[in-house]
Amino acid sequence: MGWFGGVVTGIALHTGLRRRTVAVLFLALAVSGGLGVALYATYWIVLPTPAGARRSRLPRPVEYALLAVVVLAATALLASRIAGGGLFVPTLLACLGGATIWRQAAGPDRERWLQASRTTFGAPPADRTGQLRLVAGAALVVAGGVIVLQRANVDTLRDGLWATGVTVVGLALLGGPWWIRLTSQLGAERAERIRSQERADIAAHLHDSVLQTLALIQRNADSSREVTRLARGQERELRGLLYGTRAAGGQLSAELRTAAAEVEDAYAVKVEVVVVGDLALDDALAAACAAAREAMVNAARHSGATDVALYAEVEADAVSVFVRDRGVGFEPDAVADDRQGVRGSIIGRVERSGGTVSIRSSPGSGTEVAIRMRR
Amino acid sequence: MTTVYLVDDHAMFRAGVRAELGGRVDVVGEAGSPADAVAGILARAPQVVLLDVHMPDGGGLAVLRQVGGRLPATRFLVLSVSDAAEDVIALIRAGARGYVTKTISADELADAVERVAGGDVVFSPRLAGFVLDAFRNATAAPPSAASAPTADAEYDQLTPREREVLRLLARGYAYKEIAAELFISVKTVETHASNVLRKLRLSSRHQLTRWAADRRIT
Numbered sequence: 001m002g003w004f005g006g007v008v009t010g011i012a013l014h015t016g017l018r019r020r021t022v023a024v025l026f027l028a029l030a031v032s033g034g035l036g037v038a039l040y041a042t043y044w045i046v047l048p049t050p051a052g053a054r055r056s057r058l059p060r061p062v063e064y065a066l067l068a069v070v071v072l073a074a075t076a077l078l079a080s081r082i083a084g085g086g087l088f089v090p091t092l093l094a095c096l097g098g099a100t101i102w103r104q105a106a107g108p109d110r111e112r113w114l115q116a117s118r119t120t121f122g123a124p125p126a127d128r129t130g131q132l133r134l135v136a137g138a139a140l141v142v143a144g145g146v147i148v149l150q151r152a153n154v155d156t157l158r159d160g161l162w163a164t165g166v167t168v169v170g171l172a173l174l175g176g177p178w179w180i181r182l183t184s185q186l187g188a189e190r191a192e193r194i195r196s197q198e199r200a201d202i203a204a205h206l207h208d209s210v211l212q213t214l215a216l217i218q219r220n221a222d223s224s225r226e227v228t229r230l231a232r233g234q235e236r237e238l239r240g241l242l243y244g245t246r247a248a249g250g251q252l253s254a255e256l257r258t259a260a261a262e263v264e265d266a267y268a269v270k271v272e273v274v275v276v277g278d279l280a281l282d283d284a285l286a287a288a289c290a291a292a293r294e295a296m297v298n299a300a301r302h303s304g305a306t307d308v309a310l311y312a313e314v315e316a317d318a319v320s321v322f323v324r325d326r327g328v329g330f331e332p333d334a335v336a337d338d339r340q341g342v343r344g345s346i347i348g349r350v351e352r353s354g355g356t357v358s359i360r361s362s363p364g365s366g367t368e369v370a371i372r373m374r375r
Numbered sequence: 376m377t378t379v380y381l382v383d384d385h386a387m388f389r390a391g392v393r394a395e396l397g398g399r400v401d402v403v404g405e406a407g408s409p410a411d412a413v414a415g416i417l418a419r420a421p422q423v424v425l426l427d428v429h430m431p432d433g434g435g436l437a438v439l440r441q442v443g444g445r446l447p448a449t450r451f452l453v454l455s456v457s458d459a460a461e462d463v464i465a466l467i468r469a470g471a472r473g474y475v476t477k478t479i480s481a482d483e484l485a486d487a488v489e490r491v492a493g494g495d496v497v498f499s500p501r502l503a504g505f506v507l508d509a510f511r512n513a514t515a516a517p518p519s520a521a522s523a524p525t526a527d528a529e530y531d532q533l534t535p536r537e538r539e540v541l542r543l544l545a546r547g548y549a550y551k552e553i554a555a556e557l558f559i560s561v562k563t564v565e566t567h568a569s570n571v572l573r574k575l576r577l578s579s580r581h582q583l584t585r586w587a588a589d590r591r592i593t
Contacts, residue, residue, distance in 0.1 A: 270478070274504035274545045277511060309500060309547030313507065322546045368546070 007043045038074040042067065042174055071174065209237055228306075229268040236261055252279045252289070252312065252319065259293035260310055267300035270307050277314030279375070287353040288321055288373045294345040295323035295369040303327020303367060319373045326366040332359050346371075377492045380421040381405035382412040382438060383454070384430040388477070392425065392454075395481035400488055409437040416442055421449060422492045426471065428455040428462045439469040452491045454484075460505045468576050473497025495565050496572045503544035506575060510538075530578040533571065540567040 008026065012019040030036030213234040220226040253275040260271040279285065292310065299308045305327035312321040332342075346369065347357045355373035377400045381389045389405045396402060403419045406412035409432050416424055416438070424442075426435040439451060453466045453474040463474050472491050475484065476499060487497045498506075510533050533541070536557075543553045550568075554561045 272500055272547065274500050276504050276507045276545070311500065311504070311542075311546040313542065313545075324547050 007040055011043070038070050038077075039173060041070045043177060074170075074174070205241065210234060225268040228270075229265060232264050232268075232270060233261075236264070250281050252281060252285055252314065255281055255286070255289045256292060256310060256312055256321070259289060260296060263293065263296040263300055263308070267297070269300040269305070271296060271310055272307065273310045275312045279314050279319065284353040284355065284373050285319060287349050288319065288355060288371050291346045291350045291357070291371055292321045292323055292369075294349075295371075298342065298346075298369075299323060299325035299327065299367065303329070305366070314375075318375055321371040321373075322368060323371075324366065324368040329361045329363045329366050331363060332361055376401040377423060377488060378403045378419070378421040379488060380412075380416055380419060380424045382407075382409075382416075382424060382430075382435070383427040384408065385427075388427075392484070396485055396488070399485040409433050409435075409441070412438045413441045416449065417445065420446055423488050424449060424451045425454045425488070426451050426466070428453060428457045428466060435466055435471075436469055439466065439471060443470075450491045450494075452487060452497060454479075460508070463502060463505055464509065464575070467502075467572065470576075472572070473499075474502045475499045476501065496568050498541070498544045498568060498571075500545045500547050503541045506571060507538070507541050507545060509575075510578075530574045533574065537567050537571050537574075540564060541571060544568075 008019055008022045011017070012022045015022075026036045026040055028036065029039060213230050217227050217230050220230065256275060257273055260273045263269065264271050281289070292312075296308055296310065299305065303325040305325040307326070309324045310322070311324075312319065342359070346359075350357045350371055350373065353373065355371060357372075358370045359367065360370070361367035379396065379400045379402050381392055381402060382405070383389050383392075384407050386407060389407070393402050393405070400423075403421050404415045406415045407430075409430060412424075412426075424438075426438060428435045435453060435455075442449070451466075451471040453463065453471045454477055455462065455474070456477045457463065467474065473487065473496050475487050475497060479487070479499075491497055510531075539557060540553055543556060548556065550561050550564045553564045557564075
């Protein structure tokens with residue numbers, strides 16, 4: 001539905017003005033001195049086409065040639081009308097040259113230049129070169145102004161200022177869309193780079209861990225225990241990556257999760273860990289964690305259950321840790337004194353640190369080891 | 376037989392759940408996107424919807440919101456791999472009746488579906504842990520001038536009994552075991568669990584409010 005080049009529609013869409021208003025503006029500018037025609041032609045070539053829109057355009061080189069012709073014509077037009085046009089044309093050409101160089105520069109270069117010009121004005125006190133540049137630049141500008149004021153008489157100065165102002169506005173109209181497109185392109189390039197960097201990181205992670213695990217699972221497909229163990233370990237690692245459940249080291253929750261992970265790996269069981277609150281580890285808590293680990297190992301080795309529940313809560317005056325399984329259970333009183341596991345590694349260890357242990361178990365209904373350590 | 380609707384963007388997972396639950400519940404439909412799910416749920420009016428958290432186009436939250444109060448008899452059970460407390464809490468606050476992780480066994484899942492269909496709530500140990508964490512520092516949220524203080528305070532704290540029930544849930548106890556442990560009836564345990572869920576939904580405790588605000592559900 002492009003009426004001619006789609007420029008009017010594009011501008012109307014972008015600015016929110018009605019298409020008719022934009023068209024009338026262009027017509028008015030075209031009638032009064034031909035600027036409208038030049039502007040329309042420039043916009044046609046320079047404005048970005050919306051992604052997905054069919055681009056029915058001339059080949060690129062032809063477009064650029066057209067642009068050059070249009071710009072030169074507009075320049076000639078302006079130069080012949082304005083006093084001091086002789087100076088105007090070289091300035092414009094220099095600007096165009098600069099713009100061309102800018103256009104040719106690859107993304108990173110442009111970014112660096114932008115950075116440089118930004119640091120000139122926003123230079124922190126520590127940046128000596130930046131400040132020096134700022135001072136020198138300001139001095140030159142002031143000196144130039146003083147010379148002009150001294151040499152010129154007021155009338156010619158006013159004409160000159162008018163000419164300069166008109167030129168600047170014209171240049172802004174001509175170059176504005178171009179400049180805007182350049183900056184938006186710069187932003188898009190940077191976003192794309194960040195995206196591809198992230199993609200590469202994730203790909204590397206997937207390759208290092210997930211693919212390796214899948215390969216191992218295929219090789220161990222006949223051992224369901226091994227497959228479960230591998231899958232569970234991989235799941236834990238991915239969860240750490242996705243949800244950041246891996247707490248800081250030296251904390252109660254981190255210590256318990258690590259212990260649970262080790263038991264899962266070693267005995268191919270599943271340990272569901274729930275920790276409420278957290279605390280920095282001290283010797284007593286480390287003993288409680290070691291005892292909890294031993295309880296998990298016992299559950300994994302002797303209970304016959306494939307699932308173990310670990311629950312820990314930091315209360316106001318104490319820390320409680322529960323290890324529970326729904327396995328075969330045992331008769332706590334019947335455990336021989338020389339069985340190191342329960343007596344030494346769990347009860348003894350905790351009691352030496354000032355805590356208490358209670359074990360509830362009966363054949364057929366599972367076991368729960370409750371460890372309580374005062375804070 | 377309980378009618379169930381499956382919502383998950385992984386077709387393989389839907390097929391797996393369908394196979395596992397086959398014969399125990401009546402799977403009346405499934406959908407892979409929130410938009411399909413809303414249309415399907417409204418058309419079938421199932422007793423229970425098994426809902427995934429993370430899906431394109433708004434996820435489970437979008438489904439819950441769009442179905443909203445239009446099907447008062449339909450209960451939602453969240454079935455997810457997510458470990459993030461805010462995901463879980465957001466869906467509960469939006470009206471889900473329970474949360475279980477996808478590693479749950481087929482028997483447990485069927486049991487959870489039946490319980491939700493019967494009006495109960497389902498707390499996995501992990502959800503119980505989240506709730507205890509959220510209500511941990513029992514001091515209520517700073518009182519806001521506009522709200523009625525008594526009603527808020529009631530929603531902002533758990534009773535000691537509710538706390539005990541949650542602790543046992545977090546330790547992996549079933550409702551029946553909790554009832555035996557606390558010398559109360561299973562029905563009472565269910566009531567406590569329902570009350571906790573209601574508080575979770577209505578509480579203005581600041582952690583919950585912040586999670587909710589992040590997800591724009593308040």
